[in-house]
Structure formats: structure tokens, C-alpha cells
Amino acid sequence: MSSKENELREKWNAINYYSGGALKLSVNHPLEWYVRYASPEHKSVVIVSQKAIKKIESSKCIDASCNQRKDGKYAISFTLMDRKQEDVFIIMAGDIIEYSNVDTDDIALLKVLRRYNAWLKLLDHKCDAVLGSNTQKGLIGELLFLKEKIETGMLPSEALIGWDGPEGADQDFVYAECWYEIKSTGASSTEIFISSVEQLDRDDEGELVVYRIDKCAPDQPKSFTLYGLVHAIIDLISRLGENPDELVLKLGSAGYIDMKEYDKQHFSMSSKQIYSVNNTFPKIRRKEIPNEIINMEYRIDIPSIKSWEK
Template sequence: MIEIWAEITKPKGNDLNFKRCDPDHPLDLFLGREADGKYILFLEGLDERLEGLPSLAGVEMFCRADRHGTTALVLRLVDVEQETLFKSLCEDLLQGTRKLEFRANSTGAFLIVKRMRRWQELFQRRKTKLLSRQQIIGLVGELVFLQDVLNQFDDAVAALRSWRGPYGDEQDFAIGDTIVETKTQLSTADQALKISSEAQLDTTSGPIIVIHQTIASTERASPNSLTLNEHVAEIRSTLETASPVAIDFLDAGLLAAGYQKRSEYDEEAWEPVTRTIFEIENDFPRLVPGNMPTGIERVKYQIGLGACREFQRSDEWLDERIFNA
């Protein structure tokens, strides 16, 4: 979606210049610019007005009548200094509603409000709270794999779009029809796959690959280690050369992950140690909704790596499966 921002010019007079976000998206979502030049995202075709809507720094949300006599849910950028935030928010809302039924606009509106509240909470925490050490380890693991994806993809925007972990999706990456989940832990910890829900390894949504990575905390002088800030800077440098427009997608993911550059993230560096790839097949040891007793839900559990060895795959298999497909 970021590619079409430049196509939406400031309208003449009091008109609204707008364009459908994506012709393949199931909802009636549009990007536009108002007469004063402000950007808006709006969803048409709601059955009723929504009340008690959240707001975000520099972004307001409200309902108004649309051109069809129904209701539109509108997000407006009111502070131009928050343009990157607004574009990141719009991209997340577009991707987060992509699997809804065709023209389920009222359902989509409630989902958009829910995700907006999540962004509101995330943005408030981001101002005052550092990521925990475990969150840093998880983000480093995602960035390590993201760099691999960028190295393999000719289209940097497509590579960044595949990164879904920060947005609260069940899995970290969606590459073509394959879902990739990264599990990263310290090399000194007991080795296991920590699963956050019964849906995370449920292949009814598509083929799933789990990449288990271990990293070590090292001195900054180590030649093979990078701090969290350095990982981000390395990817940003790659994008500045390959596709500057993709930087907006990177910023969107980092913002959703709760990251902003801070000196504290340079206090500890991380060195890759091992990477093990698993293909989730029918007899892979796991809990999924279809094999759980009625009433049991929201489970968290871990799987010993020893029980997964027969499902281990090579780096060459991974390249062929998702990068050369």
C-alpha cells in the first residue's frame, strides 16, 4: 500500500482525492487526501456509527456519512510529523483485515478499532518502557531471519510485507502459502520450542515451518555479534540501497514490536550459534484445536527438541521450499 501514497495528490477546491487501497482486498477501504492536504484512510459501508473510538498521537478516528448513505469509519492524520506512524498504522490495518469475508465492512470496522486500541497501548508503552531481555532476543531472532529473506528476495517490499510477527499474528512470517515461525533462545538455556497457543502450529491455515535459533550474549568487540540497534541499522542500510520505499515497512514492523532506537539496546550484543529447521507435518508433536478436549483453550506449552528430530530439514530444503518455490 505504501507505493500508492505518492499517487494521491492534494485535491483542488473542496474535493476529496481518494483511491481504493487494494482492488483485491475484501473491504471497501480507501486512502485519500482532503482539501487541506491531510491524509485519511476510510472504510465505507458500515451499518451504524461506532462510539467511544480510540485516538493516537497525531491521528484521529471518527465516523461520518459516506457517499452511499451508509457510514464510513475514518482515520485522519492531523500531525504531519506523525506521517510515518500513520502509514505504518494503515498498512497494519490493511493486512490485518485481509482475510475477512467480501464486503464484511461492519465486521472489519470493529477489527480496525480493536487493532487501533492495540496501537494506542503499544505507543504509550513505547514512550516509557524498554523491551525486556526476552523480547529483545525474540526480535533479534526475527531480524536475523528477515535479513535472510531480504537477501533472497528481489522485491524488498514483498520481503518486509512477509514479516507479520510484530502485528500480533500467530506466526512471524507469511511467505507465499507458507507460514514461518521463528523461535529464538539463549544457547545456554534448555533447548525447546515454546509454543504460545494451540493455533500456532495448526496447519489448517497453511504449511508451517519452525526455525529454532540459539544466540549467545557476547562482548561488543566480537566480530560475529551485533547489538539490537546494529541489527536494525544493518537492515536499514540494505534497504537504503535496494528499496528506500521498503524502509516504511521496516519502520512499521519495528514500531509495532515496541522498538525505538535507545542507547540501552547497545549494552548487549548477540551472536548466532545454531539454527535448526522443522517442517510441521501431521504427526509432529503438538497441540492444535482439533486434538484438544472441549473447553480447553489458550494453552502455552513447550516441545523438547529431541521429539522433533525426524521432522528436521536442511538449509537447502528451506531455500528450495520458500525461496525458490
């Protein structure tokens, strides 16, 4: 646990639930940070700023607001509504403080909002701040594909616009010329899991891209971490003169927040196969199943689709 997280817990523990009041955090930061209780059941982090945040979203887990105080300053508060998410909320607060610790309060406030938006979906949909290894492998596959697209000449902004997977779209990547479904599986696996009929159910031809990814020891040649891969793509986007913020927001939607925890587990990518998903490819079509069946999962045997491999 970081020192910021420790201080957050200690300050909340020092406040009497019923007497109200707030305690200021001892952080060297252009903005003033406080903790308080919005009610005996609800912890809040409050920022006092000279400027307001005009648009700030709430969610089922966090009630966010910006209100002007009597002294003319603004109180920007984030209140945890779901106590089961307390540990993640505290990690989020410490992360936002660190991420937004820049020279000026204007830029700091902008970074607070960007980082908060990246955390929103994680808090709404996840029970833990760190993704499991299988989920990490799935995200690694999508990031490897995104990186390849940029390295082969596609503008980062265009590549990111087409990355729909984090937003819950049926296919992971959709571009004008083709759509792509990305799958990550182990080196010895003989099957691919299709989590919904819609993933491969399109009339136009697309591609199924399969990455063989496994956990490995840190000293294995060409091993990498999810954290390292993310930062390699951030550096790539920056070198090409574009802003990586859209990548950060997409990652937040996918449940990933940039933390050193993701620099511990190493992975290796042993191979990649691409299959043409055309009208002859073995897939289940929505029009072929009864309306009463609202969802269907199935597995494809990898050796049996060799003839569709590109």
C-alpha cells in the same frame, strides 16, 4: 535524558495548570512546537503548521487532533490520556521532533505522522520505552529471518508483506510457498516455548526456525546489537531501491522504536535449526482439545524433534 526531553519537562513545569496557555519549544525545526495542558491532568504537545494532517489516529493513550486556528494555520495536538505513560510520552515527543527535523515543513509533517504511527502501538501495549532483553532476542530472530529472505532474492516489499508477527498473527511469516514460526532461545536451552495452540496448528506444511541467541560482551567476535541489525536491514532495503518505512512501521507494531538504547546490549547468534512442521510433527491441534479451553501454552523438547530437522 536528552536535552529535548529536559526542555519538554521544564516547559510543562513552568505552565500553571489552571491559567492555560502554551509555551514554545526552542528547537531549530521547520515546524513550530509547543507544550500545553489540555486539562490539569493531561499534557499536550502541539505543532503549528501551514498545512493540515488529513487523517490522524487516536488511541487509548493519546488523543490526536488537527484543528484550524483563527489565523488560518493548523494546530496538530497529541494529548496524553494515560498518566502512567508520561515518561514514554516525553521520549516519544523528543524522538518525533528529532526524526522530523528536515529541510521543508511538508516533509517534516509527513515524517511526524509516520513516526507517530510507529509509536502508537508501543504506547498502547508497553509500560516502558525499551524492550526487555528476552523480547529483544525474539525480535532479533524475526529480523535475522527477514534479512535472510531479502539477501536470498526476495524483494523487500514482498518479504515485509509476509511478516505478520508484529501484527499479532498466529505465525510470524506467511508466504504463498510456506509459513514460518520463528523462535529464539539460548545456546544451552533444550526446549521451545509455544505460546498458543494456533502457532503450529495448520494443515499445510510449514517450518519452525530456531535461532540460538544469547547476550554477550561487545568484544565477542560477530557480536551485534538490535540497533545495528535494524540499521543493516534499513541499509539493505535502501540499496535495493525500496523504501524502508514499512519496516519502521512493522517495528513500531512490535514495540521497537529506533533509539540508541538498543545499541548498548550485544548479542551473538551461535546456530540456527529448521524443522519441518508437517502432519506428523508433535503439536497440539485446536480440534483435539475441548471448546471450553480457550488457550493453551506448551513446550517442545528440542532433542526429541531431531528427526524433523531439515
